[in-house]
Amino acid sequence: ILNVEQSPQSLHVQEGDSTNFTCSFPSSNFYALHWYRWETAKSPEALFVMTLNGDEKKKGRISATLNTKEGYSYLYIKGSQPEDSATYLCAFHMTPIYNQGGKLIFGQGTELSVKP
Amino acid sequence: DSGVTQTPKHLITATGQRVTLRCSPRSGDLSVYWYQQSLDQGLQFLIQYYNGEERAKGNILERFSAQQFPDLHSELNLSSLELGDSALYFCASSVVGSPTYEQYFGPGTRLTVT
Secondary structure: OOOOEEEOOEEEEEOOOOEEEEEEOOOOOEEEEEEEEEOOOOOOEEEEEEOOOOOEEEEOOEEEEEEOOOOEEEEEEOOOOHHHOEEEEEEEEEOOOOOOOOOEEEOOOEEEEEEO | OOOOEEEOOEEEEOOOOOEEEEEEOOOOOOEEEEEEEOOOOOEEEEEEEEOOEEEEEOOOOOOEEEEEOOOOOEEEEEOOOOHHHOEEEEEEEEOOOOOOOOOEEOOOEEEEEO
């Protein structure tokens, strides 16, 4: 059974704290890993698409790294702000089989709450 | 606003009925994905279309079907509805069918089956 695990499930930090969370995924048949930011009552918003082992991506105060050999990705937020409060989801894309697209499996998300 | 539109926003229907959810992708995007988010489960991938053809299948029930039309809009048909089908249904679009491209999510359709 393919599983994508995110930890921690939730995180409460103070404004200004830096934080990080983990997405663990199968290390075989890796094709891509997506990170999304999902605010309550809104739809998921794409943060990063990561494809190569060792990839590091950055968008403002948020960055992510990827290790496909051991099957994990880290998401970092530097100097958290209240507006960073959201659920952060990762999604693992399997290698497409033959001419079919690969399966896509989401983690359960890490819920981040940043207090002013 | 991602540029992906979904209609209707809310739908309330009875068990056994059939409904159709509609999705219009961002201008220029060829691929559409459908997802289900129910209370007890996270986001589940249902099905992907690329330029009118089915590209990948996830946990889509046999009672559900989808298609993508020549104008690239997509419809998700849910039939013989059960209480457990109550969920938020998202569609997302991307430029091409490859998972190496970002997906842009629509606002979702909330389906309530009573």
